[in-house]
Amino acid sequence: MxxxxxxxxxxxxxxxxxxxxxxxxxxxxxxxxxxxxxxxxxxxxxxxxxxxxxxxxxxxxxxxxxxxxxxxxxxxxxxxxxxxxxxxxxxxxxxxxxxxxxxxxxxxxxxxxxxxxxxxxxxxxxxxxxxxxxxxxxxxxxxxxxxxxxxxxxxxxxxxxxxxxxxxxxxxxxxxxxxxxxxxxxxxxxxxxxxxxxxxxxxxxxxxxxxxxxxxxxxxxxxxxxxxxxxxxxxxxxxxxxxxxxxxxxxxxxxxxxxxxxxxxxxxxxxxxxxxxxxxxxxxxxxxxxxxxxxxxxxxxxxxxxxxxxxxxxxxxxxxxxxxxxxxxxxxxxxxxxxxxxxxxxxxxxxxxxxxxxxxxxxxxxxxxxxxxxxxxxxxIRTVSLTPNAIEAMVWARENTPAESSFLILTGREDVMTDPVQEWFPALAERHSETTLQGLEWTLKDEFVNRWAQLGNLQSCRDADCIRARVREMDLEFTHLLVDASKLSPGMFLSEGYEILFDNGRYVVLK
Known part of the structure; x- marks a missing residue:
């Protein structure tokens, strides 16, 4: 059949x-x-x-x-x-x-x-x-x-x-x-x-x-x-x-x-x-x-x-x-x-x-x-978001520092254009950041790329002398520091006359 x-x-x-x-x-x-x-x-x-x-x-x-x-x-x-x-x-x-x-x-x-x-x-x-x-x-x-x-x-x-x-x-x-x-x-x-x-x-x-x-x-x-x-x-x-x-x-x-x-x-x-x-x-x-x-x-x-x-x-x-x-x-x-x-x-x-x-x-x-x-x-992908510790530090800065304060942010991340702390600080803290590059492409003209490199060099510093030299080179003016304590020891700034205003174990604000 x-x-x-x-x-x-x-x-x-x-x-x-x-x-x-x-x-x-x-x-x-x-x-x-x-x-x-x-x-x-x-x-x-x-x-x-x-x-x-x-x-x-x-x-x-x-x-x-x-x-x-x-x-x-x-x-x-x-x-x-x-x-x-x-x-x-x-x-x-x-x-x-x-x-x-x-x-x-x-x-x-x-x-x-x-x-x-x-x-x-x-x-x-x-x-x-x-x-x-x-x-x-x-x-x-x-x-x-x-x-x-x-x-x-x-x-x-x-x-x-x-x-x-x-x-x-x-x-x-x-x-x-x-x-x-x-x-x-x-x-x-x-x-x-x-x-x-x-x-x-x-x-x-x-x-x-x-x-x-x-x-x-x-x-x-x-x-x-x-x-x-x-x-x-x-x-x-x-x-x-x-x-x-x-x-x-x-x-x-x-x-x-x-x-x-x-x-x-x-x-x-x-x-x-x-x-x-x-x-x-x-x-x-x-x-x-x-x-x-x-x-x-x-x-x-x-x-x-x-x-x-x-x-x-x-x-x-x-x-x-x-x-x-x-x-x-x-x-x-x-x-x-x-x-x-x-x-x-x-x-x-x-x-x-x-x-x-x-x-x-x-x-x-x-x-x-x-x-x-x-x-x-x-x-x-989800790990590159701003951390709760970073948000806490920014909110503290908004609520506890004068509106005219200017911050130097040291996170140790050399590409400042991809650093969420650098970009989000002015938005959440509502304070000026000397190290934030976003937006300056509209004002710095051909100096933008040079400024980018200089800020990267600053973030690569691991001691106070290097930071001081880079700050002087760029003529940065600031009243406060925001430091990522996992990359830099806040103690190095105490000998420079700074005092700790805020510390949540990861981020430290100094003046």
């Missing part, structure tokens, strides 16, 4: 794509939400933004000329869209400082579907875009900085930048006026969100025009996109220019690293974000494919920022690498396997790939592994 064959059917392209996109959204959202739920305070930075949101509310949502942050007459020149959203949410009474936990979290989740739209536009393939979304969503380096308090603007800028890229590319491809105006709108919103995102958007859109829009109509559409973006963002930059001149933007532009560095690019290219470097292997395979397929538009779009601003360049490659990884997995890997088996190089048709059990199971296994790694990273 003949048995009937078991029923089977082929997996369609749409089913394959939706499965992996669903995994990207589900797993990616979970690992972005988890760190914020594990901490009761904004992750790492965001102190300056907390004050700027308060300034906006107290000025009836009109842009003030200066922010009260650190009592330093810092121009209120930062792109304000994130502050408006945060200040509005705070005004509802739902969140206080928690807005700097939940808004970055929400914006970071939004980057996943916005990246999928971009990947679909650049690849023209839903399966490639869905797989790229998996690699993007489950790469810790792609979202750690976005989840921090400063992600109020960073994550918002990232989400809007990816949408800008997608719509600009589509506008130049379809030569469509409706898409052109949408592209201009998203570009304007990006400009209003984050300065680095704005710079990357300009660079990326120029690349898209160069490779796909140099016709007469393409050039006209590109010009219209630029004009719409400038016009819609003009209430902000026009107000800032009227109050402070355009020089304030030039000052902020000099705070990055504008030098080209091949070593930095190579270090980024061969970096690994997980113990088993699946993503790195696949994007390197995809890089070879991109060269072979002459997708120089992708490569220039992703790598050109390393010649413009190294500080923001990794943001561009965080968008490029997942797309290359998708090509590496779906195009190069099956061809390599076929080459080993049959000694022939054949690119496997997509319809066959979707129904290759081993390939699908392998990708599912990789996705689960990347998800587990991201969960472990969530435990690490």
């Amino acid at each position: 003949n048995r009937k064959p078991a029923y089977s059917r082929s997996v369609t392209e749409q089913e394959w794509a939706w499965t992996f996109l669903g995994l990207a959204l589900l797993f990616g959202s979970f690992v972005r939400i988890l760190p914020g739920l594990l901490t009761g305070f904004p992750i790492n930075d965001g102190g300056m933004f907390a004050v700027m949101m308060r300034d906006l509310r107290e000025n009836n949502f009109l842009l003030p000329a200066f922010t009260t942050y650190n009592l330093s007459e810092i121009p209120y020149a930062y792109p304000p869209l994130g502050f408006y959203i945060g200040a509005f949410v705070e005004s509802l009474g739902v969140f206080g400082l928690d807005a700097l936990i939940y808004l970055p979290m929400a914006f970071t989740v939004v980057t996943i579907p916005s990246f999928y739209l971009l990947a679909h536009e650049l690849t023209g393939s839903r399966p490639h875009a869905a797989l790229a979304a998996v690699f993007f969503a489950l790469a810790p380096g792609n979202y750690i900085w976005l989840l921090m308090g400063g992600g109020l603007t960073r994550a918002l800028g990232m989400a809007l930048m990816t949408l800008s890229f997608a719509f600009v590319h589509r506008a130049l491809r379809e030569m469509n006026w409706r898409t052109t105006f949408l592209a201009g709108l998203f570009c304007a919103l990006t400009v209003l969100s984050h300065p680095q995102s704005a710079l990357l958007t300009f660079t990326g859109c120029a690349v898209f025009w160069f490779f796909g829009g140099r016709s007469r109509i393409g050039t006209i559409l590109a010009f219209v996109i630029a004009m719409v973006a400038l016009l819609l963002s003009s209430p902000w930059w026009g107000s800032v220019a009227a109050n402070h001149g355009f020089g304030v933007f030039l000052s902020a532009g000099q705070s990055g690293d504008l030098g080209a560095s091949l070593s930095t690019l190579l270090g980024n290219l061969f970096s690994r974000q997980t113990i088993l470097p699946f993503s790195t292997v696949f994007w390197l395979l995809g890089l070879g494919w991109a060269v072979f397929a002459r997708r120089f538009d992708l490569l220039v779009w992703g790598f050109l920022p390393y010649l413009v601003d190294q500080r923001s360049a990794p943001i561009a490659t965080s968008l490029l690498y997942p797309i290359l990884a998708a090509y590496g997995f779906l195009d190069v890997l099956p061809a390599l396997i076929n080459l080993v088996r049959s000694r022939k190089w054949n690119v496997i048709p997509e319809a066959s790939l979707f129904n290759t059990h081993a390939l699908a199971m392998g990708m599912l296994g990789i996705a689960f592994y990347l998800f587990i790694e991201c969960v472990f990273h969530a435990q690490i």
